[in-house]
Amino acid sequence: ATDVPNIKLLWVDGSDLTNYFENGEIDRLYLNFSDPWPKKRHEKRRLTYKSFLDTFKRILPDHGEIHFKTDNRGLFEYSLVSFSQYGMKLNGVWLDLHASDFEDNVMTEYEQKFANKGQVIYRVEAAFKSKINNEKGHAVFFDFQGNSLNNEVVNDISSNKMVLRTLLKTIHEYKNSSSITRSEER
């Protein structure tokens, strides 16, 4: 890699990445042929274990993606489930990359070695959910008599923008309504 000017190599523990990168600094994360750690008691060392996903999510942007390749069936099965359980969305899955029509593959040395042996290469593109929690939910607002005021889909309930906007509107309307007055105004 001596002829590539814009490259830095870090040989550090994957769980320490937040010491080297700001939140959202990494555009995309590629995991290539990570150590499978096949023993159940070593699950926490697999780079697709949830504690690593916590780290990756932090240094990636919103909806950041992991592109993961491996020749190891057990690690791939594990990783698909781990991504899914973490709430990530699978955007693409390849169960025999070299037999597929995927064109932009950059072959690693390790991959070449396994491809030559006729071994299947697995690949997945998985995306994190928004960091600001973009899960949709419903919020219902009630007036002082317990009557439902409105029921809206809140797109970004964790950032609370819509909840806040609706509640402030409700508050404003109450302030200006005759049925409720603030005690200072009596």
Place this chain on the structure above:
Amino acid sequence: ATDVPNIKLLWVDGSDLTNYFENGEIDRLYLNFSDPWPKKRHEKRRLTYKSFLDTFKRILPDHGEIHFKTDNRGLFEYSLVSFSQYGMKLNGVWLDLHASDFEDNVMTEYEQKFANKGQVIYRVEAAFKSKINNEKGHAVFFDFQGNSLNNEVVNDISSNKMVLRTLLKTIHEYKNSSSITRSEER
């Protein structure tokens, strides 16, 4: 199947299942070696296409599961992505079922045929999200001056139970507070 008393066979269109089953009537859905419909223009005919998932979700209980087996790589790749994009969680993935330690496999005739040819059998267990939308969100409640009252994780925001409970509590506290009174009480 003549010696199995508790079996009914339906030979109907998969999209018509809601005509035969009540909501939540089916305990679990097994898709075994569904037609792969490999051409992109036939995507809508695949039983793991989103319109079929809509139907399956309805006749299954909350968090209902699909257990899906196939020998078809393309259909399996497609289905993993389709389940994930639909918001389903993958609870288990097998990329070579017969080479795995999965013990409860019930071999179909079709599967036996393919296994004899040495072909890989794929399997996945995927679960729907709760029908009542169990996504977690945060709800913040504000008082009449716009001050944040509390910020709680709402486990089941769509069923609104916690939101309702908190708002009713807030309403109750307001009714009994000195700073706000209902106009009828003036």
